[in-house]
Amino acid sequence: TLLVAVVGATFAYFSISTAGTTTSTTVVNTQAQKLPIITMTAGKANFGISVTATDMALNNPGARWAMYTGDEEGPENASSGKNEDANLYHWSASEVKYDLFNIKATETTSSENDTLQYECPITITLTVKDKVEELTEGDLILYLYSKDGDVLVSEPADGDDTANSESKTNALITDWENSTNSYLMEKSSTSTSHAGDAKCTENERGCYDISSLFELKDETKTLHTVVIVSAGNEADNGTTVEASMKLVNSATKDQSDLAGQDIRVTLTSKLAEGGCKVITKK
Numbered sequence: 001t002l003l004v005a006v007v008g009a010t011f012a013y014f015s016i017s018t019a020g021t022t023t024s025t026t027v028v029n030t031q032a033q034k035l036p037i038i039t040m041t042a043g044k045a046n047f048g049i050s051v052t053a054t055d056m057a058l059n060n061p062g063a064r065w066a067m068y069t070g071d072e073e074g075p076e077n078a079s080s081g082k083n084e085d086a087n088l089y090h091w092s093a094s095e096v097k098y099d100l101f102n103i104k105a106t107e108t109t110s111s112e113n114d115t116l117q118y119e120c121p122i123t124i125t126l127t128v129k130d131k132v133e134e135l136t137e138g139d140l141i142l143y144l145y146s147k148d149g150d151v152l153v154s155e156p157a158d159g160d161d162t163a164n165s166e167s168k169t170n171a172l173i174t175d176w177e178n179s180t181n182s183y184l185m186e187k188s189s190t191s192t193s194h195a196g197d198a199k200c201t202e203n204e205r206g207c208y209d210i211s212s213l214f215e216l217k218d219e220t221k222t223l224h225t226v227v228i229v230s231a232g233n234e235a236d237n238g239t240t241v242e243a244s245m246k247l248v249n250s251a252t253k254d255q256s257d258l259a260g261q262d263i264r265v266t267l268t269s270k271l272a273e274g275g276c277k278v279i280t281k282k
Helices: 002-008 162-177 211-215
Strands: 011-018 021-028 038-042 046-049 062-065 098-105 117-128 140-147 151-153 207-209 220-230 239-249 263-271 277-279
Touching: 038 117, 038 263, 046 239, 098 117, 098 220, 098 263, 117 162, 117 211, 140 151, 151 162, 162 220, 220 239, 239 263
Parallel strands: 011 038
Antiparallel strands: 011 021, 038 098, 046 263, 062 239, 098 239, 117 220, 117 263, 117 277, 140 207, 140 239, 151 220
16 A cells, blocks of 8 residues: 555656756646746846936926946946936936846646646845935835736835745735735736826735835845746747836925935845745636
8 A cells, every 4th residue: 555655646847947057846746747847037136226406306207217237337228318428327217127037937748738837936135235315205116017927926024035935925826826816916018107206006016115125225125926837838938027116206395315326226036945836726
């Protein structure tokens, strides 16, 4: 009996590639199945805004959208309304969405796996570079969007909370499996306009006022997310999480003291140690 029990227990293996590093992950399943390779590709991570007093004038309200800063602080990201010779981060007058990361399941050799879906817990850690005490509530808004797939996201946790990923994502997955969708991130294709001084609304997943994050140098917060990945064909682009960030210039308060401030945040995305697992939506 013991021999039959051991032989009858089958385990399906697949690999996860992250930023060039491949790790082996075990998925417990009721059948021996050939599962696909799941690849996580890192995108942009560093976002910055630097403004002048003119940019934040009371008679010129609206959003100043962050630009990807790369590894340099130079003016190579110059955009609308900025002096390319200025030693500043630059901003865009319109929203710019950058890919944080993409997860894709390659085509399987078995047709029975084409409809499988996987839960991939990802932590996104927000880290500020410098303290900017002049930022007040409503000044700096971060938006996260899902593209070509469902992404679930929790409320932000203080500090580096990556070790608690599994416990923080169980409720998200259960909610999604039951089609409640309480934690579903806003989709990029159907997102509403976030222009002007629009703030985060109640129960809007993926919208965060991060102004208070700049109260301390190197301050961090962690978002626990679950990316739903489907096993598709090679034409499938996988599931992507995008990010944008805006500095709101208000028409009712003086924000000239933000001029020249180094408003920069890094978003680091990391796959949970347990890797991705097969799920079945009820």
